[in-house]
Amino acid sequence: MITVVVVLLVSLLLYNKFVKSAEDNAYLNIQQIIDQVNSHLELYVKGMQDIYEVVEQQIGQTGNISDSLLKEQLTTLLHTREDLVSLALFTPDGQMVLDVPDETMRRNTQLKEQSWYQTALKQPQTVSFSQPHIQNLYKGQYKWVVSLSRMITYKQDGVLKKGILLVDVNFRTIDELSSKVSLGKKGYAYIIDDAGNIIYHPQQQLIYAGLKYENIEPVFDYAFGSYIDYSTKDERYITIRTVKPIGWKIVGVAYPNEIVTTKRDLQVFLTWFLVVVITVVLLISIYVSAKISQPIRRLEKAVKQVGQGDFNTPIDVKGAYEVVQLSKRFNLMLHQTRQLMSQIIVEQEAKRKSELDVLQAQINPHFLYNTLNSVIRLVERGEKEEVVTAITSLSKLFRISLSKGMNMITLGEELEHVRHYLIIQKIRYKSKFNYTMDVQDEALSCITLKLIIQPIVENAIYHGIELMPDEGSIAIAVKVEGDSVVISVTDNGLGMSEEVMSQLLTGSVKNTSGSGVGVKNVHERIQLYYGEAYGLTFMSELEEGTTVFITLPVVRNDHHVVNMEGDV
Amino acid sequence: MTKTLKKFMLIIIFIMLLLVSCSDTSSQLHKTDKSYKVSMIVKMDSGAFWNTVKMGAEIAAKEYNVELTFLGPDSEDDIEEQIRLVNGAILKKTDAIILSAGDYMKLAQVTDRAGFHKIPVLSMDTEVASARVKTYIGTNNYEAGQKAAERLIELMHGEGQIGLVSFVKGARNADERASGMLDYIARFPKVEVVDTVYCGSNVQLAANLTNEMIRKYPHIKGIIALNEIAGIGVSQEVSRLGLGGKVKIVTFDSPPEVMEMLQEGIVQGTVIQNPYSNGYLAVKHAVEVLEGIHVPERVDTGSKLIDLDNMLWPENQKQLFPFVR
Numbered sequence: 001m002i003t004v005v006v007v008l009l010v011s012l013l014l015y016n017k018f019v020k021s022a023e024d025n026a027y028l029n030i031q032q033i034i035d036q037v038n039s040h041l042e043l044y045v046k047g048m049q050d051i052y053e054v055v056e057q058q059i060g061q062t063g064n065i066s067d068s069l070l071k072e073q074l075t076t077l078l079h080t081r082e083d084l085v086s087l088a089l090f091t092p093d094g095q096m097v098l099d100v101p102d103e104t105m106r107r108n109t110q111l112k113e114q115s116w117y118q119t120a121l122k123q124p125q126t127v128s129f130s131q132p133h134i135q136n137l138y139k140g141q142y143k144w145v146v147s148l149s150r151m152i153t154y155k156q157d158g159v160l161k162k163g164i165l166l167v168d169v170n171f172r173t174i175d176e177l178s179s180k181v182s183l184g185k186k187g188y189a190y191i192i193d194d195a196g197n198i199i200y201h202p203q204q205q206l207i208y209a210g211l212k213y214e215n216i217e218p219v220f221d222y223a224f225g226s227y228i229d230y231s232t233k234d235e236r237y238i239t240i241r242t243v244k245p246i247g248w249k250i251v252g253v254a255y256p257n258e259i260v261t262t263k264r265d266l267q268v269f270l271t272w273f274l275v276v277v278i279t280v281v282l283l284i285s286i287y288v289s290a291k292i293s294q295p296i297r298r299l300e301k302a303v304k305q306v307g308q309g310d311f312n313t314p315i316d317v318k319g320a321y322e323v324v325q326l327s328k329r330f331n332l333m334l335h336q337t338r339q340l341m342s343q344i345i346v347e348q349e350a351k352r353k354s355e356l357d358v359l360q361a362q363i364n365p366h367f368l369y370n371t372l373n374s375v376i377r378l379v380e381r382g383e384k385e386e387v388v389t390a391i392t393s394l395s396k397l398f399r400i401s402l403s404k405g406m407n408m409i410t411l412g413e414e415l416e417h418v419r420h421y422l423i424i425q426k427i428r429y430k431s432k433f434n435y436t437m438d439v440q441d442e443a444l445s446c447i448t449l450k451l452i453i454q455p456i457v458e459n460a461i462y463h464g465i466e467l468m469p470d471e472g473s474i475a476i477a478v479k480v481e482g483d484s485v486v487i488s489v490t491d492n493g494l495g496m497s498e499e500v501m502s503q504l505l506t507g508s509v510k511n512t513s514g515s516g517v518g519v520k521n522v523h524e525r526i527q528l529y530y531g532e533a534y535g536l537t538f539m540s541e542l543e544e545g546t547t548v549f550i551t552l553p554v555v556r557n558d559h560h561v562v563n564m565e566g567d568v
Numbered sequence: 569m570t571k572t573l574k575k576f577m578l579i580i581i582f583i584m585l586l587l588v589s590c591s592d593t594s595s596q597l598h599k600t601d602k603s604y605k606v607s608m609i610v611k612m613d614s615g616a617f618w619n620t621v622k623m624g625a626e627i628a629a630k631e632y633n634v635e636l637t638f639l640g641p642d643s644e645d646d647i648e649e650q651i652r653l654v655n656g657a658i659l660k661k662t663d664a665i666i667l668s669a670g671d672y673m674k675l676a677q678v679t680d681r682a683g684f685h686k687i688p689v690l691s692m693d694t695e696v697a698s699a700r701v702k703t704y705i706g707t708n709n710y711e712a713g714q715k716a717a718e719r720l721i722e723l724m725h726g727e728g729q730i731g732l733v734s735f736v737k738g739a740r741n742a743d744e745r746a747s748g749m750l751d752y753i754a755r756f757p758k759v760e761v762v763d764t765v766y767c768g769s770n771v772q773l774a775a776n777l778t779n780e781m782i783r784k785y786p787h788i789k790g791i792i793a794l795n796e797i798a799g800i801g802v803s804q805e806v807s808r809l810g811l812g813g814k815v816k817i818v819t820f821d822s823p824p825e826v827m828e829m830l831q832e833g834i835v836q837g838t839v840i841q842n843p844y845s846n847g848y849l850a851v852k853h854a855v856e857v858l859e860g861i862h863v864p865e866r867v868d869t870g871s872k873l874i875d876l877d878n879m880l881w882p883e884n885q886k887q888l889f890p891f892v893r
Contacts, residue, residue, distance in 0.1 A: 106828075106831050106832065107831065107832055107833060108831050108832075108833060108876055109831075110876075110880060113880070131882065132892075133880070133882070134880065134885050134888070134889050136880065139828075141824065141893060142824050142827060142828070142889055142893075143893055144892045144893070171892055172892050175892040185630075185633070186631060197882070202627065203627060204886050205624065205842075205844040205845070205886055205887060205890065206624075206627070206844070206845065206848060208883045208886055208887065209842055209845045209869070209870075211845060211848065211849070
């Protein structure tokens, strides 16, 4: 749309500028043509005047007009100029004194009635130029001539006399010069004398026949200049120049509507040009926008599909480079999303499974049964205090392991849980082992997953200490090391081989006894919650014992700190 | 994709070229729209009279943007050739024909044929016997004949024998001039037309016929020559016989030869027509006919009697001597 407007504007501007300069040029051109004709004519007239003067001089110098030498001289002069028709000298009463060339006169010449004769009598001082007329003095062709005439003095047999010198110049030169002027197709030039008589007009006959009319009157107001004449149907551009020596006016007539024709041509061309350009621009823009928008629309559709949950259709959009890139990126993104989603699904499943395991561990019936058995034995033996300790620990153990259904508890609570577990186990195993807990205070307020230490301790008891002949010991230490909390559970039990150790976390070692929450479960849970940087590491030597390190991030929760303080 | 793009671009360029070329041709059409082809077929393709006609026609052709073809047989009595020329113009599918019929009847058929082909025909100078003709442009020949007769009878002081040298039998303008003249002469009982001859627009024949006529009727006081060729022949013969001024001559048209005779006093008067106007108006009206503008049925371009007294009047000079030599 903008392009169309711009194209229109530009072409309008161009058109105006072009038309204006074309008009100016045309007018200037016309003026130059007329100027040229004018200078030609001036030169020509000047030349004729010079000849007239030469003739006059020669006649003046000669003592006797009938001298044959004079006639010879004048004949030579006549032959030098092709357009000189004749030279003649008449007495004021019309008698011929001298004529060159020597032709027979016609009868009935009526020369006294001719204008050159009359003006010479009227204005004896200046050389007058007559209107072009038919020279009827001599036999032979009738020629159109312009007559130069003046009263001069000549000597006849030494007597000074007055006479009229007539020099006839062929009109053809002027006629040809003027008729060659073409101003556009229809334009022309005409010449009038200072009295308004037509000297030359290409349509002179039509004007005499009344078929044409030339508006001469306004021309008199100008000696030099141009104007637009509105007197005729078509307006006309008139240029006037004056041939100075004789007062003739050259009038150039041009038709501005011819210039308008070029204007119209230009209009037609421009219109077509515009139509073509606009069509092309529109076509291109439609094409381009289709080229761009279509893939975008397809992309949009695909994205919508994805939005509706269909992650499996890959987007295959072709088009501009950007769009292709966009769709490629989108596909990549889709792929990643898909991967992430399946990952999440797997993780969620694992989490749920481990949570279920934890739930089972919370109410491990086997453990409960064993513990209760121990309590029964204590009761039978009448060890009251031991019974109270055992029951109290059991109850606390369960309280913490349930912990209002929360997954996360403070490390303090977790250690509390382990402590109670150890108390119960100690009662069960009749002090077959000792335990120590070395905990940094800083670490107590850290948040942790619950039931991560207890399974390790359980392992230590079942696999490390139970089978030992001597008294075992379990040392639990908690330290904050930078960003992580490291919990180590060390026993001095049987230890295990590298082989067994390496298989522990991959889950190939099956453990049927125990709380059911295996080492692997703990490791997985930690990694699911905190990432792969965390989890379990082992250090073990056969017959020496095993240390399990649990690495967790330091996560603090003020709320939990308060809670924990209340509990402990 | 780039392939389709290229194809698309090619198509666009093609369309552009097509449109541009279309615009060019359409603007040319616009011009030729106005430029008509007009054939002007006259009686003869030479002579001062017909050259003046041509000059006027060419001026109009330039003014009205007409492609003008000017045709004529070599001789005024070659009617067959003129018919061939008209047929040729019809075959060339010219837009309009301007005809100056050498024979009133013989060119009627071919004129009808042009009308059948929907080519308008305009009569100029001389009429043709066809209803298809749109208009007649030329002198009122009857009136012109009367003018000639009037002047001759004046010169003969109302009595004496008169000879008539016409040009082609059957040419309508000659017939009309003759009948105008005869009708006028009929008012003067003392004037008698003793002989009528046809020179076929041949100067020599005209001179010979004049010689015969003068020998046959030695008391003949006046001769009327009905066109320029006849006028030249008659005046030359009268001059040769030394009868200048004794046998009064009134002729038609203004070739330089006749003008010379006029100044020498051998020819006493000539009725001039307006060949320049004929040519100009014929082309102008042809264009008007083609444009569907109504044109008058007859356009009289006038006639004028020229004698020694008025031959040098400026307005007559241009008409008598149309060519600047």
